[in-house]
Amino acid sequence: xxxxxxxxxxxxxxxxxxxxxxxxxxxxxxxxxxxxxxxxxxxxxxxxxxxxxxxxxxxxxxxxxxxxxxxxxxxxxxxxxxxxxxxxxxxxxxxxxxxxxxxxxxxxxxxxxxxxxxxxxxxxxxxxxxxxxxxxxxxxxxxxxxxxxxxxxxxxxxxxxxxxxxxxxxxxxxxxxxxxxxxxxxxxxxxxxxxxxxxxxxxxxxxxxxxxxxxxxxxxxxxx
Numbered sequence: 001x002x003x004x005x006x007x008x009x010x011x012x013x014x015x016x017x018x019x020x021x022x023x024x025x026x027x028x029x030x031x032x033x034x035x036x037x038x039x040x041x042x043x044x045x046x047x048x049x050x051x052x053x054x055x056x057x058x059x060x061x062x063x064x065x066x067x068x069x070x071x072x073x074x075x076x077x078x079x080x081x082x083x084x085x086x087x088x089x090x091x092x093x094x095x096x097x098x099x100x101x102x103x104x105x106x107x108x109x110x111x112x113x114x115x116x117x118x119x120x121x122x123x124x125x126x127x128x129x130x131x132x133x134x135x136x137x138x139x140x141x142x143x144x145x146x147x148x149x150x151x152x153x154x155x156x157x158x159x160x161x162x163x164x165x166x167x168x169x170x171x172x173x174x175x176x177x178x179x180x181x182x183x184x185x186x187x188x189x190x191x192x193x194x195x196x197x198x199x200x201x202x203x204x205x206x207x208x209x210x211x212x213x214x215x216x217x218x219x220x221x222x223x224x
Contacts, residue, residue: 003026003027003028003049004028004029004048004049005028005029005030005031005046005047005048005049006023006028006029006030006031006048006049006050006051006052006114007031007033007039007042007043007046007048007050007051007052008020008030008031008032008033008051008052009033009034009035009036009038009039009051009052009053009054009057009062009065010032010034010052010053010054010057010080011034011035011054011057011058012054013034015080015103016030016032016034018107019032019052019107019110020032022107022108022110022111023111023114026111028049028114031046031048035057035058035059035060036057036059036060036061036062036064036065037059037060039051039053039065040065040068040069043069043073043075048075049075049076049118050075050076050077050078050114050117050118051069051075051076051077051078052078052080052110052114053065053066053069053077053078053079053080053097054079054080054081055079055080055081055082055083055088055092056081056082056083062079062081062092063091063092063095066079066092066095066096066097067095067096069096070095070096070156074143074154074156074157076098076099076117076118076157077096077097077098077099078097078098078099078100078101078110078113078114078117079092079097079099079100079101080101080103080105080110081100081101081102081103082102082103083102089193089194089197090193090197093194093197093198093201094197094200094201096156098117098156098157098158099113099116099117099184100194101113116184116185117185119185129141131164131167131168133167133170133209133210133221134208134209134210135147135148135208136148136206136208136209138163138164138167139152140164143157143160145160145163145206145209147208148208153205153206155201155202155205155206156201158183158184158198159198159201159202159205161183162179162183162195162198162199162202163202163206163209165179165182165183166179166211166219166220166221167221169220169221170220170221170222170223171220171221171222171223172220173214173217173218173219173220174218174219174220175217175218176195176196176218176219178218179195179218179219180194180195195218195219199211199213199219209221210222
């Protein structure tokens, strides 16, 4: 059964061949491009379910490519990189990547992460359409957040899912582990720093929504 296509932007042909075999076995079609420029052109002509994006590409690197994708699309992006430093992970997430996998990675792990990202993007929040927080309207249909006055704000897909989860549990303190399980679909291998990065991005974009840090525990949006 064809589940749809995966766009892989990766300059190492051996990795491309391996991932093509693994994902096709899972029912996905893989479109492999070796450069960022070719990947962006492919994205304009096709509608893949998810983009697997190498960070360290020749020419235009993965950071710039992800920025360009996010400028016009909410398609899920999972970044692949050989760099295993905290700053690279933060950069990848702050520019709108939905997930981050460090080489060498298990193909099975990557498939699991792709399925989790797709599950979250295709099975959106729930049947309710609106949640009100501090005069702001969170609209699950349009996936945007409207302030009391001014233009709507459109967070990234993952930022929106995180905001909805916090707003849906107004008044409750939610631990980072709870948030990871609910928003990312699994324990994210203990990398709770991911939550902090996305919270910081939400606060920048939505200054009027009171997301409170509960030190040593997690986060909450006050009820009322």
